[in-house]
Amino acid sequence: MQGYNKYAYEPFAVTVDLAVLTLRGAALHVLLVERGQEPYAGHWALPGGFVEPDESAETAARRELAEETGLVDVSGLHLEQLRTYSEPDRDPRMRVVSVAFAALLPDPPEPHAGSDAAQARWLPYDSAGPLAFDHDRILADAHDRVGAKLEYTCLATAFCPPEFTLGELQQVYETVWGTALDRPNFRRKVLATPGFVEPVPGAARLTGGRGKPAALYRAGTATTLHPPLLRPPREGRPV
Amino acid sequence: MQGYNKYAYEPFAVTVDLAVLTLRGAALHVLLVERGQEPYAGHWALPGGFVEPDESAETAARRELAEETGLVDVSGLHLEQLRTYSEPDRDPRMRVVSVAFAALLPDPPEPHAGSDAAQARWLPYDSAGPLAFDHDRILADAHDRVGAKLEYTCLATAFCPPEFTLGELQQVYETVWGTALDRPNFRRKVLATPGFVEPVPGAARLTGGRGKPAALYRAGTATTLHPPLLRPPREGRPV
């Protein structure tokens, strides 16, 4: 970066790509848009767009998130920069460097088609088939990152509405990790971690359907979990 | 990213910035270059440079790493993408988006001045004063990331030469975290983690200086630590 001038560099297009994740029932879903143009016309892709001259990648990502989901207020949503994808051939048309983000939503709204008139919808993570460009890789990286951060941060509450039950919180872990957790142990662990969740004071209870009504909790003030909530170790792991 | 054309976007300059970290004795050091030109002439900055048209950010970072350190073979060094810094005003001259990397070196070579004829040297992390641009932030983020990854990955061996003693490995943790660790407990934990380190078969021993010679180990095949090696919790942490 010493002594460069305006003409010493090659200009790049800079975009953001978003892996917008949410839980629908017991399945992880991702927001995808259908491409209308070549390349990859007819393929599904992650939503995204260009970073404009006066905004940062974070600002651009939040703007795109609002546009694609149709949500009015996205200020409270968790948005996390994943990494930047810059392989020279990742877009066949031109040199595009993309800053990827993961966004976590509690209650998924029905998406409306973006300004580009492309179709947008939620697809289950497992059946999000081959995506355009390197978006399969980005989506997998998003999943890995979120799964890892569940272990040692309070990220799971970002998937939950403002007030939630411990069962819903456990469902987040089980869905993202793809493993079942013991309910009493999960409960003990969460409640023993200071600042993870705090009970809603009024004896508020929510009855969603069957079974005994559960107590409601809010996200606490802590951001990290000490000690972490480790996922059960995989069986076929190298010894 | 639907239906853009060549002229629908604003071109950006894309650079890489490197936080090259190493251990000298018992202190964490970072490789810095002195800027010769405005802005921030005379200030220290992280090494870096432009991404060229035919290379990815990772390739550019490894190329810059070789140039700045003078090392011939940087293929075995750990290079990790941190995040991308894209605030519109982070460079007063023009719009520059920078992909930041952390690089970990075992034995620090004496740096030679880069092609820009700027001065380059190792500085202790703690006395790496105010840096140019947003490089203070980048350096702090690199330190945070490395400290966190020591907990749940085998990253510490990236600071060590091919063969090392457990005392040297412990020194990595103590230096990066800034805390003292109990030696027998550290040893027990490391040896109990399958794949973290493996003993050098020949009864090889290294006598660096005083004390009983220590057994030598190599980095194992594992990449993650299960369960993690947690750093001692800070005292004044919110309850």
Place this chain on the structure above:
DNA sequence: CCCCTTTATAGTCGCAATGACTATAAGCCT
């Protein structure tokens, strides 16, 4: 040459965290 310092390694003890499990409570459904 002996002792002292330094570092490595072995092992002990007790508490805290956790996995596996049982039991009870409180709602809905038929």
Place this chain on the structure above:
DNA sequence: AGGCTTATAGTCATTGCGACTATAAAGGGG
């Protein structure tokens, strides 16, 4: 009413880990 479902309370044994003691193997200074 009885059974199903989910929430919550608690038990028990094992593991992990922090704190600590002890022994071994080197070098250095009188």
